Amino acid sequence: MTVRTRPPSLPRRPSKALLIGLVISSVLAVLVLAGLLLKGGPLGFGLSMLLAVAPLPLLLAAVLSLDRLEPEPRLHLSFAFAWGAGVAIVLGVALTIAGQAMFARAGYGTRTVEEVGTVYLAPVIEEALKGSALLLLLIRRREIDGLTDGIVYGSMAGLGFAVVENVGYYLSAFTEDGVGGAMQLFVIRGLIDPLGHPVYTAMTGLGVAYALTRRGPARFAAIPLGYFGAVLLHGLWNGAASLRSIGWLALAYLVIMAALVGLVLVTVRERRHLLAKVGGYLPAYQATGHVTPPDITMLSTLSGRRAARKWAKGVGLGRAMGDYQQAATELTMLHLRAEREGADPAFAAERDALLDVMAQARRW
Numbered sequence: 001m002t003v004r005t006r007p008p009s010l011p012r013r014p015s016k017a018l019l020i021g022l023v024i025s026s027v028l029a030v031l032v033l034a035g036l037l038l039k040g041g042p043l044g045f046g047l048s049m050l051l052a053v054a055p056l057p058l059l060l061a062a063v064l065s066l067d068r069l070e071p072e073p074r075l076h077l078s079f080a081f082a083w084g085a086g087v088a089i090v091l092g093v094a095l096t097i098a099g100q101a102m103f104a105r106a107g108y109g110t111r112t113v114e115e116v117g118t119v120y121l122a123p124v125i126e127e128a129l130k131g132s133a134l135l136l137l138l139i140r141r142r143e144i145d146g147l148t149d150g151i152v153y154g155s156m157a158g159l160g161f162a163v164v165e166n167v168g169y170y171l172s173a174f175t176e177d178g179v180g181g182a183m184q185l186f187v188i189r190g191l192i193d194p195l196g197h198p199v200y201t202a203m204t205g206l207g208v209a210y211a212l213t214r215r216g217p218a219r220f221a222a223i224p225l226g227y228f229g230a231v232l233l234h235g236l237w238n239g240a241a242s243l244r245s246i247g248w249l250a251l252a253y254l255v256i257m258a259a260l261v262g263l264v265l266v267t268v269r270e271r272r273h274l275l276a277k278v279g280g281y282l283p284a285y286q287a288t289g290h291v292t293p294p295d296i297t298m299l300s301t302l303s304g305r306r307a308a309r310k311w312a313k314g315v316g317l318g319r320a321m322g323d324y325q326q327a328a329t330e331l332t333m334l335h336l337r338a339e340r341e342g343a344d345p346a347f348a349a350e351r352d353a354l355l356d357v358m359a360q361a362r363r364w
Contacts (some may be wrong), residue, residue: 002157002204006345010253013074015075017136018043018075018076018079018136018137019075020330021079021083021087021343022075022078022079022082023137024086024087025079025083025086025087026082026085026086026087027086027162028086028087028089029082029085029086029089029091029164030087032086032164032165033045033164036048036171037169039171040171040174040175044171044174044175044182045098045167045171046112047170047173047174047179048110048133048166048167048168048170048174048180049167049180051166051170051182051183051186051190052164052166052170052190053163054190055190055191055194056159056163057107057160058197059194059198061157062088062195063152063155063156064152064160064199066148066151066155066267067148067149067152067267067269068154068302069274069275069329070145070329070330070333071326072152072153072324076137076153076157077135077152080133080134080137080153080154080156080157081135081156081157081159081160082160082161082202083130083132083136083157083160084130084133084157084158084159084161084162085160085161085163085164086160086164086198087129088126088129088130088132088133088160089164089165091129092122092125092126092129092161093127094338095121095125096121096122096125096126097117098112099116099117099121099125100113100116100117100121103116103117105158105192106132106283115242117175118238118239118241118242119235119238119242120235121232121237122238123200123230123231123234123235123238124218124231124235126161126200126234127200127204127230127231127234128227128332130154130157130158130161130197130200130201130204130230131154131157131201131204131208131226131227131230132206132208133153133154133157134150134153134157134204134205134208135155135163135208137153138208138212138245144208144209144212144213145213145333145336145337146209146270146333147210147213147266147267147276148209148266148267148270148271149205149209150202150205150206150207150208150210150212151202151209151219151263151266151267152201152205152208153205153207154198154201154203154206154208155198155199155201155202155205156198156203157201157205158196158197158198158200158201158202159197159198161197161201162194162196162197162198166189166190169185169189170182170185170186170189173185179241179243180361189213190297192253193223193237193253195256195260196234196237196256197234199233199256199259199260199263200230200231200233200234201230202230202263203226203227203229203230203233203259203263204223204225204226204227204229205226206222206263206266207223207224207225207226207227207229208222208226210221210222210226213286213340215339215340218337229259233255233256233259236252236256237252237253237256239252240252243340269348274329274332274333274336275299275300275301275302276300277332277335278299278300278328278329278332279296279300281331281332281335281349282295282299282328282331282332283296284294285331285355288355288359289359290355290358290359290362291328291358295328299303299325299328299329305325308321308325309321309322309325312344317364320364321361321362323357324358324361324362326356327354327355327357327361328354328358329359330354331351331354331355331358334347334351334354335351348351
């Protein structure tokens with residue numbers, strides 16, 4: 001009788017800084033929600049929380065589906081989400097209120113102060129805070145291997161922010177107009193435009209990822225450009241909402257959807273490029289016995305990968321096949337990074353570690 005143990009997993013080295021950031025952000029998010037509970041009572045808070053969380057599983061699945069080839073570490077994804085839900089929310093509200101107070105002291109009327117806060121201050125402040133999660137992830141810059149990674153991390157920060165913000169909005173609507181008011185707002189924020197914040201911050205993520213994965217000093221201009229795009233989209237939607245005009249809301253919605261389509265197209269193009277590179281780099285490793293021509297064919301298409309995982313799962317080896325495919329993908333990305341930046345002293349060690357994972361997975 002053969003005793004089986006778990007197939008090897010790809011090694012991950014958790015970052016203490018990100019763990020600390022995750023804890024602090026999570027605590028802040030809980031404190032904000034606790035404050036909303038005390039303010040609105042159990043009934044209003046419970047309904048608001050339910051409405052805010054209801055679309056979240058589908059939205060998370062949509063965002064994470066963009067990064068199927070090389071899933072990002074859960075710690076980093078959780079950090080980005082918690083940062084948006086905690087730190088970005090708390091500082092965003094505080095700084096916006098402080099900015100509005102300055103305009104009020106300058107003699108502007110209540111309506112003008114509210115419009116300035118909603119249309120100008122909130123987009124500038126909130127997008128800077130949400131996008132800062134990407135800058136903090138630069139301490140683990142090797143995790144951002146392509147434009148898709150930046151889009152995914154930005155979207156996660158945006159989702160975290162949107163969930164907590166929506167609880168506050170739904171609670172305010174419930175307090176003013178009851179269940180009907182909360183449901184009416186849910187149709188707009190939860191059904192019509194649930195991807196607003198993720199799309200905004202994904203623009204910043206795209207800029208950061210571009211700066212990290214391209215050559216030349218001009219690449220760093222992508223960071224402020226991405227941030228400007230995020231602020232523009234955010235401000236456009238808030239401005240249209242403040243006007244309460246169906247026409248302006250429709251225009252803003254179409255622009256945001258166009259940005260969403262553009263982001264998806266970027267991920268699709270990058271995925272195709274990566275799959276094509278599999279056939280360029282992995283044949284060199286056939287002599288090791290860890291890669292065969294059928295393996296390369298399988299790894300070069302999404303359909304081939306799915307079929308292989310389905311077969312492996314049917315014989316109890318789904319984990320091993322997943323490890324093999326991920327290691328092969330990361331080996332390809334390692335070569336791409338070396339081609340872009342030059343091979344560093346760690347290249348051989350990382351290559352050998354990935355080949356070892358592939359070898360152990362093949363034994364199963």
